[in-house]
Amino acid sequence: MPKDFRATTLERAIGRQLAGWRAERELSLTEAGQRVGFSSAKLSMMENAVQPSAPLDVMALGYVYKVPVVEWQSVVVRAQHAERVRARSAGGPDFDPAADFANLVFEATLLRVFTTDLVPAVFQLPVYLNAVMQSDDPVRTARLAMVREAWASRLNGKDPLVAHAVFPEAVLRHVIGGPRVMKAQLLHLMEVSEHPAVSVRVVPRGAGAYPAMGSPFTLLGFPHRQHNDVAYLETFIKGEYVEEPGLTEECASRFASLQETALGEGESLELIAEAAADL
Incomplete structure (x- = not known):
């Protein structure tokens, strides 16, 4: 070895x-x-x-x-x-990164996620996910549900997956699935954000331009020394892993900048509550 x-x-x-x-x-x-x-x-x-x-x-x-x-x-x-191709993160024959992503979420110790349009998959309620994916690929819907379940299964365990999320205020204002569904989703987001292993921060709409704008990504950290951080990028076409240390370090740097740009956790929680009250 x-x-x-x-x-x-x-x-x-x-x-x-x-x-x-x-x-x-x-x-x-x-x-x-x-x-x-x-x-x-x-x-x-x-x-x-x-x-x-x-x-x-x-x-x-x-x-x-x-x-x-x-x-x-x-x-x-x-x-x-x-x-x-050990030094590269390319997926080989019969290997689909999107299908494997839930396994990585289950194995990780730290998840940092930046979304631009939707509530992060790990925090999505089934009704919210169904509303998002109602005209999408049912296979992708099932995969996203597995991602949420992988995170939720560890939330109250001895070794919970630490989840840090950042997203713009627009995510709170998109009424996905109608007012009732969206309100339930926001209330759920408020509930999970109070867990000690969860950090949720919102970039207010008055912040102007911010790091990684328009480029959502998820960065996963693992307990084993042999397992580098992995960035996961996904479009409606495919998922892709990025594993080169220089690139994952850039993702970590961008995420840290996003956290600095966003509101604090308390202010973010207030903004989420305000959005829920408006529905």
Whole structure:
């Protein structure tokens, strides 16, 4: 393993696939390692993307686990691709960043999100999401619901995902789904913003131009040293990961500037309450 190994999102997805195969067969790390000839430590590191999963090792696991040939061959191809472009964040064959995003949200320890038109996905009520996506792709709707559920499942746990959100005041004034739906959404936003792991800040409409204007993004931080920060960008066409440290550092810098431009948390909460009262 390279001394300064940093797993790409593709390698993390491969690790989850390997862990899924073992879980389906109800094997412990020790039992699975004995069957394939790996130490339990090596197998654990592969599953957690703490070391790269070599294509031959993936092939061996697929054979030992009796995974259908087409399925394990697909993962081997992805591992080969990851091996060639490890330093880049490109998604390889059969890898869809948008489909995998909820998994990253579940694994992250820090989420920083800047939206321009909508309430951040992690805070969206189902009725609000349905109103947004009523004429959109139902698959994308389901994926966004998974993102919200991944965050919500950890909110009151021992290790909640810390979520910092910034968005312009216009997000509060777009009446998505009608006054009743929008009011419920704003009240929900007020409720979650009072959680100690959540920070919500609003850029007032009188602020003028501000950093990253018109360019929404999500920045995720992770607990493992081998896992760099990941920025996620999405349009209605596709999702894309950005993993190069220089670029994710630029996102972090822009987010910090956005927080400075926005109102404080207390003032933001008052503005949200005002918008809800106007409905």
